[in-house]
Amino acid sequence: MDDSEFHRLKRLPPYVFAEVNAMKARARAAGQDVIDLGMGNPDLPTAPHIVAKLAEAAANPRAHGYSASRGIPGLRKAQAAYYQRRFNVDLDPESEIIVTLGSKEGLANLAQAITSPGDIVLVPNPSYPIHPYGFIIAGGSVRHIPVPGSTSLEEFLPALERAVRHTVPKPIALVLNYPSNPTAQVVDLDFYAAIVDFCKRQNIWILSDLAYAEIYFEGVPPPSVLQVPGARDIAVEFTSMSKTYSMAGWRIGFAAGNKTLIHALTRIKSYLDYGAFTPIQVAATAALNGPQDCIVEARNTYKERRDVMIEGLRTAGWDLPSPSASMFAWAPIPKPFAELGSLAFSKLMLTQANVAVSPGIGFGEHGDAHVRIALVENKHRIRQAIRNIRQVMADPSRAIDLYLRGVGDNITPLKARA
Known part of the structure; x- marks a missing residue:
């Protein structure tokens, strides 16, 4: 066998x-x-001051026990501060933010939490593999939205409307990822506003992957879907320390936004892990709160x-x-x-x-x-x-x-x- x-x-x-x-x-x-x-x-x-904080925290014998599955309070507060200064979005660190073992783990475990057998999720194609397969592993099915080239609202919204109209049962969620891996496509806040409006009317969750928020080269920095008024009624967003701070192997990310989805992810993670090693979380806090050079x-x-x-x-x-x-x-x-x-x-x-x-x-x-x-x-x-x-x-x-x-x-x- x-x-x-x-x-x-x-x-x-x-x-x-x-x-x-x-x-x-x-x-x-x-x-x-x-x-x-x-x-x-x-x-x-990784920046020396972040590595130094890791070493300092790891030298404390009391730091080697189980950590907090949803993340230490200081790190959740630091992520809330990041959203406030970067996107002008105020988040509650207790109910609207959870620390994940990278954004990939967070999205996969949220899929486990919210997906029933036969549920359908909408995912752009091409996309990062965990976006569709996280839900397939969870027992759901995927309907692909073709986006091989550039993404514009004029192209994407009609494709999204067709997908919802012709999908039975009705989709439960839509995955977005901008700046995109693999296509490097970007969208503006008007794009998110239209998608939030549509998904609210259709009662569809939005799961946004914003792992590349800080790797941009021209124009306006990539926005967050949570900047759209009312987005937190249906949206959760995943971010990561991996690319922003060159901390890929550290496995630290976040989910932020809708309280229901954050609570669902918190519950399922409480059965699966005890959170990242505490010194790593302490160093990640120092990364978010420290110099951003x-x-x-x-x-x-x-x-x-x-x-x-x-x-x-x-x-x-x-x-x-x-x-x-x-x-x-x-x-x-x-x-x-x-x-x-x-x-x-x-x-x-x-x-x-x-x-x-x-x-x-x-x-x-x-x-x-x-x-x-x-x-x-x-x-x-x-x-x-x-x-x-x-x-x-x-x-x-x-x-x-x-x-x-x-x-x-x-x-x-x-x-x-x-």
Whole structure:
């Protein structure tokens, strides 16, 4: 017997990123220098004052017992202060905020709390995998709203209305994620206002993922859905320390907003965990309450990398839109390679250019014409990736032929062809 016998796992498709990751591991084991622009894993260091606070708190012998499942009071107050200064939204730390083990865990556990078998949730496609599969794991079903390119209210609202009109039973919730992972799409407050108005009339919960709120490069900072008057009647929002403070491995995030949803998440988490290690929560409090220079520095670093990436790829013959937020570029597959699809193209990039990217199909079928490129290598490494990609773009037919002849374990490495 294997795990395919288990009911919940039967509902999960093969994890397509695993194929690229396995090839990446084999290439590295063979001594190849793979430039990894696939996984969105921040490479910037956590600010020293945050690490120092962690060490200080961990040195206290009394800090090593069970913590608080919903988060220590000081951290919930610090998150409320963040919402007030950043979005001018006043939240009650006791009833409208809970600390989660990253936004991913929070959304998945809220799905467990509110989803009955057969319930339907609306999710944009492409989207970050936990957005649909958190509800599928919980026993629900998903109706996808296609958003492969840009998101505008004129496109999204009619698609949302059609989805609600033609879905039986009526959807219980809508997931939003702007700035988006993987597409880097952004929306304004008018977008949220229209969606809140529609979902209120339809009695549909809104679950907003705002993990990339502080990674933006131009224009107005990304808004929060909770800025819309009355949004807290139906909306909850997830944020994360992972990208904002380069604390991905620390696993600290938050849910904020509607009291009913926060209470539901609090109840289910009380059965599942005792909260993050207390010193981590103390350090996260120091991050939110302390100097914010590290956020500005990270934002500037990602912007510089973005500019090098976009300009370099354009000169190499790969024209892609410049993201205005997030740490990703959502890149249409170049026309000479379009028929391959995103998984095969990602494998070609790895085997022919030693560059790892994420196949768009991993974020939903409407992402298959794109790949996601993460800004998680320094500018020197990005320039090297561009030089490698330029070789591939110079002769697409040869690159495709070499890839097809080498599919499997017998791959011709880039360094042997250069």
